[in-house]
Amino acid sequence: MKIVIPGGSGQVGTMLARAFQKRGDEVVVLSRHPQPAPWRTASWDGKYPGAWAHEMDGADAVIHLSGRTVNCRYTPQHRKEILESRTLTTLAVGQAIAAAACPPKVWLNASTATLYRHSIDKPQDEFTGELGGNEPGVPETWGFSVGIGLQWEAALTAIPTPATRKIALRTSMVMSPDKDGVFDVLLGLVRHGLGGTQGPGTQYLSWIHDQDFVRAAQFLIENDEVSGPVNICAPNPIPNQDFMRAIRLANGTQMGLPASKWMLEVGAVFLRTETELILKSRRVLPAVLQQAGFEFIFPEWPSAAQNLVRRWRNLQG
Template sequence: MKIVIAGGSGFIGEKCMEFFIQNGHEVIILTRNAKKHRSEKVAAVEWLNEGAKPEQELEGADVFINLAGVSLNAGRWSTHHKQQIYNSRIAATNELLRIISVLSKKPAVLINASAVGIYTVSLTERYTEKSAVVPNDFLGKTVQDWENASKRVKQYSVRTVFMRFGVVLGKEGSALTQMAMPYKFFAGGTVGSGEQWISWVHVKDVVRAIDFAIHNNRVQGPVNVTAPNPTKMKAFGKTIGLVLKRPHWLPVPSLALKIALGEKSKLVLQGQYVQPKVLEEEGFKFQFPTLEGALKDLLPL
């Protein structure tokens, strides 16, 4: 297959690129700096720059994967940074739709990144893809608008999948790096109340889920990409300590995180219990269904 990845140089994008190349597919990444990312194995096509016409090199593409957008983890959530997070996702999605609109042969599927942040934070709710979506904060509204923008590709009869990622765990460039760091210095402990849920997922299962959605025509619409066993923050921290053989003893108060991170502190102080019902019902098997197994594969970083 000919697979186009927008955001192919990011944390998840690089893992997808490696996976699809290893499986014999032709991979093209869309980037603002094509010279930097071009290699013998990967074609890099310039986009989102003045005068760029990526559609000229994308005819015949079977799959589009949209992972583009400013990282949520990069920097404090100032008003300016939040606008960058929002605008980068909407602009990239609009450009992908424009590209698809002018291709003579439309792709079979668009895999569009999304996030479990679309669900309202809760200590008691259990969310599936059928749960009502009533976002009431910046992240939730951003994700909802992102999905709504990508839905417009349906007018071209392109199957569309919204991959609602949980907290993606990996060796580099992921939230796990920051979460594990205090334990390396024997200073790890519960963050906030410890009762907040973390719907996590190993990056290898993220890539496998994307591949699964590409090949399974029954999969469309929202898909929760989270391991089947969400964990409370206190248990998450204790498991990091267990795997690293470090103590779990020094708590991090909510107020300290709010002062240090501002609104971004919600990413670790609040959460949702999210279940991957669509993947499970379609027969997807997680390689890392338990947190301890995932962390043993990833730690030490």
């Protein structure tokens, strides 16, 4: 198969490119700043169809992952960059696919599980989940994130591609042992004695093990019956206090200092980020994946954390 990955030079894109190439697929990564890689890379501006558009012609699948990091303060300039890096690139990919003589059979486009409301009381899936943005008492920035997700998915459906199946990947936090990833940061807190409960601890965290993430992408490419929004997450979201405890146990760490909400707010200012990534309760379930027959290798966080800690240590030598 030929797999084209626009915006695939980051951690998640590299993870997918590595896996697809390992199984013998032809991989092409589109990047604004191409770097030497074991697979083929090509340059694109992420705004308009250019010379890169011919890569879509004859491809079997496209996995579009572009998007400026949300790990920043939501200043007006950053908000503009976050939105346009998602919507303009998605529209450009759609235009290239629509113009292809032999378009790809399937287009997986990144989206976000933060579309769902702040939910502690009940799980949110693709069929009965409630979109967020209007919850009473939550920060305005949370509504901004939901709006970004909605506009992102609207860009995916804006350009007709009748020969190409479309899937919006409503992805939760992808946990891998790679440097500077979410798990690497959390494990670093644990290793330095700071990996206690964050905020109230009752807020849920939706996650997916990196191996299941890759397998889910492969499954969706090969399953012709699935289209539309798909939650990419493990079937067992877990409260923050239990999530952090599992990392401590996997690492053999006895204690971790907790961080209260006000401490997180102050820390977020100094780190130039937002507390939404920690404090919003994401209790999301992968109903579409499971109904389609996908089986998780790591459905429970404690065993996933043990695997990730072991692999992280191996990467450290």
